[in-house]
Amino acid sequence: MTDGEKQPRNPRSRLRPALGALSGAVAGFAALAVAELVSAWVRPQAGPVVAVGGAAIDRTPAAVKDWAVRNFGTDDKLVLQLGILAVLALIAVALGVLALTCRRSGSAGMLFFGAVGAAAAIGRPDSTGLTDALPSAAGAVVGAGLLFLLAGRLKILRPAPGRPDATQADTFRGPGWDRRGFVLAASAAAVASAGAGALGRVLNSSSGRDAVASREALVLPAPASPAPAVPRGAWSRILGVSSFTTPNKDFYRVDTALVVPQVDATAWRLRIHGRGVARPVTLSFDDLLRRELIERDITLTCVSNEVGGPYVGNARWIGVRLADLLAECGVTPPSGGGPADQLVARSVDGMTIGSPVEDVMDGRDALLAVGMNGEPLPFAHGFPVRMVVPGLYGYVSACKWIEDIELTTFDAYDPYWVERDWARRAPIKTQSRIDTPRPFARPTAGAVTVAGVAWAQHRGIDKVEVRVDDGPWRQAHLAAEDSRDTWRQWSYSWQATRGGHTLTVRATDRTGAVQTEERARTVPDGATGRHSVVVTVD
Numbered sequence: 284m285t286d287g288e289k290q291p292r293n294p295r296s297r298l299r300p301a302l303g304a305l306s307g308a309v310a311g312f313a314a315l316a317v318a319e320l321v322s323a324w325v326r327p328q329a330g331p332v333v334a335v336g337g338a339a340i341d342r343t344p345a346a347v348k349d350w351a352v353r354n355f356g357t358d359d360k361l362v363l364q365l366g367i368l369a370v371l372a373l374i375a376v377a378l379g380v381l382a383l384t385c386r387r388s389g390s391a392g393m394l395f396f397g398a399v400g401a402a403a404a405i406g407r408p409d410s411t412g413l414t415d416a417l418p419s420a421a422g423a424v425v426g427a428g429l430l431f432l433l434a435g436r437l438k439i440l441r442p443a444p445g446r447p448d449a450t451q452a453d454t455f456r457g458p459g460w461d462r463r464g465f466v467l468a469a470s471a472a473a474v475a476s477a478g479a480g481a482l483g484r485v486l487n488s489s490s491g492r493d494a495v496a497s498r499e500a501l502v503l504p505a506p507a508s509p510a511p512a513v514p515r516g517a518w519s520r521i522l523g524v525s526s527f528t529t530p531n532k533d534f535y536r537v538d539t540a541l542v543v544p545q546v547d548a549t550a551w552r553l554r555i556h557g558r559g560v561a562r563p564v565t566l567s568f569d570d571l572l573r574r575e576l577i578e579r580d581i582t583l584t585c586v587s588n589e590v591g592g593p594y595v596g597n598a599r600w601i602g603v604r605l606a607d608l609l610a611e612c613g614v615t616p617p618s619g620g621g622p623a624d625q626l627v628a629r630s631v632d633g634m635t636i637g638s639p640v641e642d643v644m645d646g647r648d649a650l651l652a653v654g655m656n657g658e659p660l661p662f663a664h665g666f667p668v669r670m671v672v673p674g675l676y677g678y679v680s681a682c683k684w685i686e687d688i689e690l691t692t693f694d695a696y697d698p699y700w701v702e703r704d705w706a707r708r709a710p711i712k713t714q715s716r717i718d719t720p721r722p723f724a725r726p727t728a729g730a731v732t733v734a735g736v737a738w739a740q741h742r743g744i745d746k747v748e749v750r751v752d753d754g755p756w757r758q759a760h761l762a763a764e765d766s767r768d769t770w771r772q773w774s775y776s777w778q779a780t781r782g783g784h785t786l787t788v789r790a791t792d793r794t795g796a797v798q799t800e801e802r803a804r805t806v807p808d809g810a811t812g813r814h815s816v817v818v819t820v821d
């Protein structure tokens with residue numbers, strides 16, 4: 284065929300795949316909307332996107348998770364869910380096009396992906412059983428049926444065998460395909476789905492009403508052992524330095540929960556059992572509150588925190604001393620001849636976190652915390668009860684939404700993160716961070732305040748030094764120490780000269796160990812290296 288002979292393109296022939304894609308999209312949207320509505324009745328965590336997302340998180344290798352946290356920070360979960368939605372949209376569109384030539388295959392495809400969602404929901408560690416399959420199943424059935432119906436309206440568009448061109452032209456000219464039926468059905472389905480989806484959203488967001496009420500009704504008793512007042516000198520007034528106490532709303536959040544568990548404190552129970560537990564117990568929230576409460580300032584750190592990173596925060600916690608509770612249950616630490624060296628905490632969402640029994644019982648203020656900075660724990664930070672152990676990274680100590688404590692051994696059991704390449708034991712490494720000036724800042728020549736925070740929980744910070752370019756290490760001023768379980772602010776007055784400069788910080792802890800300059804990745808037991816900031820002085 285030459286150019287001159289080229290047939291004029293029939294503009295309407297492009298309509299065919301577009302309408303197929305549209306049917307798929309409408310059917311997929313309906314499926315998700317119905318799933319959302321049904322999940323409000325089953326439980327929000329059983330929805331297909333949350334279930335598949337949770338399964339994806341659990342199967343993500345440590346290195347990829349680390350990359351996601353590094354690039355998307357706390358938005359990593361949002362990015363994951365948007366990614367899943369994008370993939371589902373592509374699949375739905377493809378099934379819609381497929382349904383043009385074979386309606387049954389298109390619908391079967393919908394059912395297949397529904398089955399994948401259902402399997403993911405049932406397979407979640409916090410699954411409550413077969414009912415968790417319902418949202419995906421109901422969504423898939425509705426999506427499959429709708430696609431079948433919509434593709435039926437378009438059926439006449441299918442080219443007759445041997446006469447592809449003629450059929451298309453005829454079809455679009457005449458009354459052939461059921462244009463009215465298609466448009467009506469598609470718009471009705473889209474509107475109904477939007478309604479169902481919105482209703483599901485509203486119901487889902489009110490599903491934790493009992494939990495919210497139990498938190499609002501909670502008045503924390505005054506601690507029998509209050510935290511000493513923070514020394515006045517612990518708060519520097521330097522602009523740009525992290526505040527000594529991190530407000531709850533600014534506190535970093537790291538967990539695998541796509542839907543924050545909302546636990547009703549009045550129905551909450553904690554079971555303590557396992558090896559060497561002579562007297563296992565099950566405690567209610569009131570049982571905990573009736574015990575002696577202690578209040579302590581403790582700085583929490585995530586093992587995923589890069590050198591200079593943001594996943595560290597300091598709060599004033601109120602809680603029950605875990606060691607006393609364990610001792611009452613008859614637990615003896617390994618140093619006293621006890622048979623269990625690992626304490627495995629389990630949360631309502633199926634997370635498992637293992638801590639050394641020795642550390643929990645060595646006299647440090649390991650807490651079952653109920654309060655954070657003067658209020659009940661926020662839901663995102665573990666309401667009603669979480670663990671906090673000074674000196675250990677969060678993934679080996681700080682179980683949120685805790686509901687079970689099992690005494691076992693490191694040989695017998697690997698908890699969640701350990702199964703995913705992270706170390707069994709992980710004390711927090713000595714670290715320091717420059718908060719001001721910010722990277723690539725342009726301060727003016729003269730006195731410039733360099734300042735930040737340093738931490739070595741449960742050992743304490745002894746010294747912080749700053750170096751400009753390759754110059755000598757100069758001692759920084761250390762703010763007063765609150766406790767050796769908290770971070771310390773530091774500052775250094777720098778006589779800045781014009782040009783580009785690199786500022787570097789290092790801390791020395793109370794054991795005399797100097798923060799190493801050797802760079803290590805966060806996996807498997809925490810990053811090392813020194814934080815540097817490059818600035819240009821004008």
Ligand SMILES: Nc1nc2c(c(=O)[nH]1)N[C@H]1C(S)=C(S)[C@@H](COP(=O)(O)O)O[C@H]1N2
Binds near residue numbers: 586684
């Ligand atoms: N149930 C549960 N608890 C958890 C986690 C989790 O994923 N699920 N993440 C842990 C990790 S890795 C850290 S660093 C801390 C973070 O606590 P935060 O979110 O209150 O700052 O919680 C720990 N407790």
Ligand SMILES: [Mo]
Binds near residue numbers: 537584587676677678
């Ligand atoms: Mo963490």
